[in-house]
Amino acid sequence: SQQGEEDPQxxxxxxxENATMNCSYKTSINNLQWYRQNSGRGLVHLILIRSNEREKxxxxxxxxxxxxxxxxxxxxxxxxxxxxxxxxCATARSQGGSEKLVFxxxxxxxxxx
Amino acid sequence: xxxVMQNPxxxxxxxxxxxxxxxxxxxxxxxxYWYRQLPxxxxxxxxxxxxxxxxxxxxxxxxRFSAEFPKEGPSILRIQQVVRGDSxxxxxASSPLRGGIVLNTEAFFGQGTRLTxx
Numbered sequence: 001s002q003q004g005e006e007d008p009q010x011x012x013x014x015x016x017e018n019a020t021m022n023c024s025y026k027t028s029i030n031n032l033q034w035y036r037q038n039s040g041r042g043l044v045h046l047i048l049i050r051s052n053e054r055e056k057x058x059x060x061x062x063x064x065x066x067x068x069x070x071x072x073x074x075x076x077x078x079x080x081x082x083x084x085x086x087x088x089c090a091t092a093r094s095q096g097g098s099e100k101l102v103f104x105x106x107x108x109x110x111x112x113x
Numbered sequence: 114x115x116x117v118m119q120n121p122x123x124x125x126x127x128x129x130x131x132x133x134x135x136x137x138x139x140x141x142x143x144x145x146y147w148y149r150q151l152p153x154x155x156x157x158x159x160x161x162x163x164x165x166x167x168x169x170x171x172x173x174x175x176x177r178f179s180a181e182f183p184k185e186g187p188s189i190l191r192i193q194q195v196v197r198g199d200s201x202x203x204x205x206a207s208s209p210l211r212g213g214i215v216l217n218t219e220a221f222f223g224q225g226t227r228l229t230x231x
Contacts, residue, residue: 043204
């Protein structure tokens with residue numbers, strides 16, 4: 001399968017706690033991106049990490065990338081109820097003269113007030 | 114600068130009808146991607162287009178589905194003779210460069226068209 005895999009599939013935490021989501025992939029990548037999707041809505045780009053980077057921060061978000069293990073993690077610190085959404089990782093690949101994003105199945109995060 | 118615009122946002126079709134989904138990329142973007150999302154699933158790549166050119170249609174079903182991105186106007190995803198299994202959310206993304214997403218620029222997504230086949 002070319003799909004990335006996120007785990008856990010679902011995560012429920014209390015407001016103020018940290019949320020960690022993981023993503024694994026199978027082929028070489030150019031970059032890896034994390035997106036958020038609120039129920040029934042479009043995708044919002046959160047953060048992009050290049051294949052030669054190991055860690056990146058954006059506000060309450062921290063992303064790591066381990067290309068040797070073909071895995072990435074997204075950490076949301078001090079979570080809020082508004083963070084409730086599905087989170088997807090997407091790997092950017094060049095393949096057969098084409099370039100595309102390949103998405104995982106997502107982690108459904110619920111932050112309870 | 115308006116974002117990626119998709120219309121309609123919701124579309125209901127009876128089995129056997131045609132569905133036309135439109136995507137206007139961001140201003141200055143000449144590359145468009147279409148993705149399909151089934152309920153509770155991730156997005157699956159369908160097709161990658163440049164104006165007047167299909168770059169990669171490896172994710173498109175062989176029958177009933179077609180896509181175009183003309184020199185003028187929006188990109189169109191066309192589904193002929195729809196079946197219940199076509200019910201899904203269809204997302205469009207645009208990028209300014211050929212290979213922009215692998216040159217470390219993000220792809221900008223529209224809000225999607227939710228197709229329901231009854």
